[in-house]
Structures are given as C-alpha cells and as structure tokens.
Amino acid sequence: AQRVTQPEKLLSVFKGAPVELKCNYSYSGSPELFWYVQYSRQRLQLLLRHISRESIKGFTADLNKGETSFHLKKPFAQEEDSAMYYCALSGRGTSGSRLTFGEGTQLTVNP
Amino acid sequence: NAGVTQTPKFQVLKTGQSMTLQCAQDMNHEYMSWYRQDPGMGLRLIHYSVGAGITDQGEVPNGYNVSRSTTEDFPLRLLSAAPSQTSVYFCASSSHSFSGANVLTFGAGSRLTVL
Numbered sequence: 268a269q270r271v272t273q274p275e276k277l278l279s280v281f282k283g284a285p286v287e288l289k290c291n292y293s294y295s296g297s298p299e300l301f302w303y304v305q306y307s308r309q310r311l312q313l314l315l316r317h318i319s320r321e322s323i324k325g326f327t328a329d330l331n332k333g334e335t336s337f338h339l340k341k342p343f344a345q346e347e348d349s350a351m352y353y354c355a356l357s358g359r360g361t362s363g364s365r366l367t368f369g370e371g372t373q374l375t376v377n378p
Numbered sequence: 379n380a381g382v383t384q385t386p387k388f389q390v391l392k393t394g395q396s397m398t399l400q401c402a403q404d405m406n407h408e409y410m411s412w413y414r415q416d417p418g419m420g421l422r423l424i425h426y427s428v429g430a431g432i433t434d435q436g437e438v439p440n441g442y443n444v445s446r447s448t449t450e451d452f453p454l455r456l457l458s459a460a461p462s463q464t465s466v467y468f469c470a471s472s473s474h475s476f477s478g479a480n481v482l483t484f485g486a487g488s489r490l491t492v493l
Contacts, residue, residue, distance in 0.1 A: 271420075273420075276418060301481075303482075310484045310485070310486055310487075311421075311468065311470075311482075311484040312484065313481045313482070316481070353420060353421065365411070365423065365426060365436075366423075366482060367423070367437075368413070368420045368421040368422070369420050370418055370419060370420040371420045371421075
C-alpha cells in the first residue's frame with residue numbers, strides 16, 4: 268500500500284522567511300513524487316516533480332529515500348505563495364497516472 | 379482548448395436523490411479520474427479509467443458509479459446521495475503510462491452538498 272503524510276495542516280510564515288512543507292511517504296518500491304498547488308480560486312496544478320530536479324517559483328524539493336521524505340522548500344517566502352499544497356506519490360507498476368495525495372498543507376505568508 | 383470541464387459547479391441534493399457529475403476533456407487523454415476533496419483528508423481517489431470501456435475503483439468507490447463510453451467523457455454518478463458525500467469533487471486527466479507518472483490536468487471542481 269502507498270501512503271503520503273503531510274504532518275502540518277496549517278503553516279504560517281512571514282514574507283521573506285524560509286519555508287519548509289513536510290511530506291513523508293511509504294511505498295515499498297521506487298516512487299515518483301510530486302507537489303501540487305491550489306491557489307485561491309484557481310485549479311489544482313503541478314508545482315514540481317522530483318524527476319525533473321527543477322526549481323519552480325523558487326521552490327525545490329529533494330527526494331530522500333532513506334528518510335522517505337520529499338519536503339518542499341523555499342528560502343524566501345512571498346505573499347503570492349499563500350495556497351494549499353499537496354504532496355502526491357505514484358507507484359511504479361501501477362497506472363502511472365494514479366496518484367495518492369497527502370492531506371494537504373495550507374500555507375499563509377503574512378506581510 | 380478547454381482542458382478539463384466539469385459541470386455543474388455547485389449542486390445541492392436531498393438525501394436519497396441521484397445525480398451525475400459530468401467531466402469532459404479535449405486533450406485526447408487516455409487516463410481520467412475522479413477525486414473528492416475533504417478538509418484534513420486531502421484528495422482521495424474514487425474511480426479511474428485508463429481508456430474507453432475500462433474503469434477501476436480507487437480508495438473510496440462506495441456510493442459512486444462511473445462509465446467510460448468515449449475517450450472524452452467520464453461521468454460520476456451518485457445513485458442515492460448521502461450527507462457523507464458532501465464534498466468538492468475534482469476530475470483529472472492525463473496521458474497514460476505504466477512506465478512513468480504523468481502530470482494530471484484538473485477540472486475546476488464541483489461542490490456538492492447533500493442535505
């Protein structure tokens with residue numbers, strides 16, 4: 268079975284402060300991990316995926332297989348980063364598009 | 379190119395009523411799926427389809443039916459609505475692959491309230 272856990276339902280930081288959204292997963296094989304974001308009154312959309320190893324809007328995430336984590340980080344938060352963030356996992360061998368999502372973290376960046 | 383279109387955006391039902399949430403995509407995606415979004419529980423997969431004529435259950439399929447007669451459409455049916463089905467429902471699609479995960483394109487969501 269595959270599972271994704273986001274331990275923080277709410278996270279509040281000030282503008283310019285570093286931010287880290289935690290994601291832990293359990294999966295017996297080799298997973299693919301994603302971060303999706305939902306801004307207010309917008310559709311859920313992909314933020315980044317671990318295989319791309321890219322930085323999007325200043326966010327990065329590193330897959331740590333030893334700790335089974337995929338934390339999302341940004342060194343200097345901006346007010347426009349306020350949104351709901353979901354970590355998601357796809358297990359190889361299943362339908363590649365079938366994602367398991369975490370509970371979500373609502374990030375608020377205060378001015 | 380409209381992407382993924384869901385209708386209706388809002389619906390109020392009484393317990394026991396039936397209804398269908400519509401989902402259509404114009405990207406020729408093989409994979410389509412339905413999720414429900416509940417506070418503190420994230421998105422949970424209800425049903426999915428890897429192509430026309432093929433459907434399968436997700437994590438929380440009870441109380442819901444789906445069919446996939448065309449590539450474009452993937453309706454979700456509530457046969458006898460219950461208050462526990464009050465939620466926001468998202469349809470999502472992607473190209474299909476068993477060898478690697480593909481990015482999901484989401485609809486705008488349908489907010490359902492069951493009284």
